[in-house]
Amino acid sequence: QVQLVESGGGLVQPGGSLRLSCVVSGATVEYYTIGWFRQPPGQEREFVAAVRWRDGSTYYDDSVKGRFTISRDAAELMVNLQMSNLKPEDTAVYYCAADPTLMDTYYITDNARYDYWGRGIQVTVSS
Numbered sequence: 001q002v003q004l005v006e007s008g009g010g011l012v013q014p015g016g017s018l019r020l021s022c023v024v025s026g027a028t029v030e031y032y033t034i035g036w037f038r039q040p041p042g043q044e045r046e047f048v049a050a051v052r053w054r055d056g057s058t059y060y061d062d063s064v065k066g067r068f069t070i071s072r073d074a075a076e077l078m079v080n081l082q083m084s085n086l087k088p089e090d091t092a093v094y095y096c097a098a099d100p101t102l103m104d105t106y107y108i109t110d111n112a113r114y115d116y117w118g119r120g121i122q123v124t125v126s127s
Contacts, residue, residue, distance in 0.1 A: 014088060021079070035111075059105065079096065088125050092122075093123075
């Protein structure tokens with residue numbers, strides 16, 4: 001059974017930084033795509049970033065490019081999302097998601113394509 005557990009959320013002031021982590025268990029991750037999505041209050045879930053585990057290729061939504069960095073830690077079977085220069089509009093519940101394929105770029109932003117999800121973690125950016 002694949003399980004994803006997020007950690008690292010919380011309250012941060014605008015301009016601050018947070019690091020989210022997602023521990024993956026129950027899976028051979030080499031051929032997985034791992035993504036981060038978020039759901040702002042009252043809005044639909046949206047793509048943030050993703051990494052294809054095998055080659056480490058990364059993808060970002062335009063709204064976070066240059067501010068967020070996704071990375072994988074093979075030793076810990078963990079995917080991190082380093083978030084910098086946070087803005088109030090980054091406030092959301094952040095979800096880690098996984099799919100057991102090396103997803104084509106066309107599909108990587110589509111949350112319906114991911115088979116496994118964490119419970120989510122709150123990130124609030126406010127002064």
